[in-house]
Amino acid sequence: MTTSELAEPRTPRRREVIPEATVARLPLYLRALHTLADEGTQTVSSEALAEASGVNSAKLRKDLSQLGSYGTRGVGYDVTHLISQISRELGLSRRCSVVLVGVGNLGRALAGYGGFASRGLAIDALLDADRAMTGEQIAGMTVRHIDDLAQVVVPGSIGVIATPASAAQEVCDLLVGAGVTSILNFAPTVLNVPADVDLRKVDLSIELQILSFHEHRKSLA
Amino acid sequence: MTTSELAEPRTPRRREVIPEATVARLPLYLRALHTLADEGTQTVSSEALAEASGVNSAKLRKDLSQLGSYGTRGVGYDVTHLISQISRELGLSRRCSVVLVGVGNLGRALAGYGGFASRGLAIDALLDADRAMTGEQIAGMTVRHIDDLAQVVVPGSIGVIATPASAAQEVCDLLVGAGVTSILNFAPTVLNVPADVDLRKVDLSIELQILSFHEHRKSLA
DNA sequence: ACGCGCTTGTGAACGCGCGCACAAAGTCAG
DNA sequence: CTGACTTTGTGCGCGCGTTCACAAGCGCGT
Incomplete structure (x- = not known):
């Protein structure tokens, strides 16, 4: 020794x-x-x-x-x-790139959410598969088509999925393919990713259901 | 014994x-x-x-x-x-009343989020403190003023706070005063509630920061 | 210079939750 | 009816996280 x-x-x-x-x-x-x-x-x-x-x-x-x-x-x-x-x-010291896919109701809310920017985590790019959305201005950013994904992803980018559940896995695969290794999923579905990709999920309705459980419990006590 | x-x-x-x-x-x-x-x-x-x-x-x-x-x-x-x-x-068998306060970006997204309704947890009422919003139609519901809170809350109602952080505690107190004992908070702030009230929180930016941490870790490995 | 009081940092015990691995129990074919 | 196969339900050990309680450390007043 x-x-x-x-x-x-x-x-x-x-x-x-x-x-x-x-x-x-x-x-x-x-x-x-x-x-x-x-x-x-x-x-x-x-x-x-x-x-x-x-x-x-x-x-x-x-x-x-x-x-x-x-x-x-x-x-x-x-x-x-x-x-x-x-x-x-x-890792908030140097600004971190965030790419948001899906500009429906939730996507727009996330794009306009001030809580990100104040923590050094501003969203850099908005993408959507619907060409009708392309070019639209949301929260000071122009919506681009999902095909442009490779152009907006940089090493270390974080991907946010705010699409309907039906499109989530496909978008997820595209993100992984583009080199994204950290993904935040808002779609209510289970996603499959390689082991080296970090996946976190937020399901808005789950929290409500948990509250419902406790409320239900109170009512029959 | x-x-x-x-x-x-x-x-x-x-x-x-x-x-x-x-x-x-x-x-x-x-x-x-x-x-x-x-x-x-x-x-x-x-x-x-x-x-x-x-x-x-x-x-x-x-x-x-x-x-x-x-x-x-x-x-x-x-x-x-x-x-x-x-x-x-x-407790999803009999429909559960959900009251949403704050119809900003996030509130609108929640109001239109299909995931709730499909689980027997449809939002019943939209409230806002801004009278400019009152009367507006969102997702098939009419926005009412926060003063009408007592009229829309029923025993067992769940309250959802989607206001700016600055108004969250005040709205929370109003909900508690109206008899709500289950609250879901989306505002990025710590709320104080009586011990008999169930409080859950969802902070959209926290999840991103956790991902940022892991991404940061990968980069220096 | 010195001791008093405040606050941090952490050792140790406790409890919860996870996952393996297996016995109990049911189905189905012949 | 019997035996083999499938799948559930759970006992048990392990590791993580939480909390208490206290020793170590620092500043401040005297």
């Missing part, structure tokens, strides 16, 4: 791998921090930030400790510094 | 309490089952249904066993029967 007790003795930082549950909460913290920064707050305690983020304070401290120790004991966390650390970790 | 070893010896059914993780997957199964039913399939194995739902087959069997045993060994599950069992458990 004289020379190689540890695999990487030169990197004492603990952010080898960040738990998925922590990653899912970082955006919450980031949002709360931006609000605090806008109010002029310079320092925040884990207790206060946890309250503003809607989580437990011990959990928050453990989460933040995953990306290295950026707090000062007895004082708290520096708001600005923490924002930059979390942003960097999430 | 001679007379009361068990709390409820008369109810052998095992659906005392259904795990939250299972509840969250029931809508997935339901969707897959509806697709199968439309194709004319009458019976389905756990393996096939799991595949169609995008989950592990053992997990699916365990989930379904939570609501009682509705499968036949050697055969599988009866599609129609399973649909009705899951629907009943989720």
Whole structure:
């Protein structure tokens, strides 16, 4: 054990791998921090930030400790510094390309949603398979035909599927074919992707059904 | 302990309490089952249904066993029967009232989203604080002013908040005041509700940020 | 300079959920 | 009627995530 007790003795930082549950909460913290920064707050305690983020304070401290120790004991966390650390970790420092496919009701809503831009995740391109849509201006962008996909995708692009369920798999395949390795699916269908592609889904109706379950439970209690 | 070893010896059914993780997957199964039913399939194995739902087959069997045993060994599950069992458990049998507040981009998309109606969860009322919107027709419904809230809420109603973040807490309080005990929040903000109110949130930008993290990770690997 | 009080960072215990692997149970052919 | 095959239902072990509780660390007042 004289020379190689540890695999990487030169990197004492603990952010080898960040738990998925922590990653899912970082955006919450980031949002709360931006609000605090806008109010002029310079320092925040884990207790206060946890309250503003809607989580437990011990959990928050453990989460933040995953990306290295950026707090000062007895004082708290520096708001600005923490924002930059979390942003960097999430890859929001340099702007990330987002390509949205499907400009129906939901697609338009997503295109106009301000929440993206304020986090460095503005949508760069709008695509649709319907040529009747092509050329239309939505949220300051011109809708292009899906055939132009290869021209708008750059390495590291994130694809967003907001098409009807019937077209989702086809669009998904096109995105994968164009080199996209991260896809967010809003269509209510299960998509098949290669193992190296990250796929996340948001089904608006599922959340309502879960609420329905709990409401139903209350009514028969 | 001679007379009361068990709390409820008369109810052998095992659906005392259904795990939250299972509840969250029931809508997935339901969707897959509806697709199968439309194709004319009458019976389905756990393996096939799991595949169609995008989950592990053992997990699916365990989930379904939570609501009682509705499968036949050697055969599988009866599609129609399973649909009705899951629907009943989720409280979708008798139509559930949904009140949507905020008819901006996202609100309009939700109002027109077909995924709700097909699951017995049609939106019943559209409300907005902006009187300029009042009277407008969206997806076959007339937008009413938020002041009419008490007139459209019935016991068991689910409230959906699709307003800007700045108005969300105020609208939330109004909903709670009107007797709503289940709320789905799309506004990117943390809401405070009494303990007896169920609150779920969907933040569209969080999912993108999580993808951004993974994409970022890939790029520096 | 020194100790007091505040806040972070984390060790440890607990509980939940996942998935394997198998026994129980039902079907179907002969 | 019997035996072989199929599929369900579940016991069990494992790993992740959450939470408590406390020691370590830092600033500030005196």
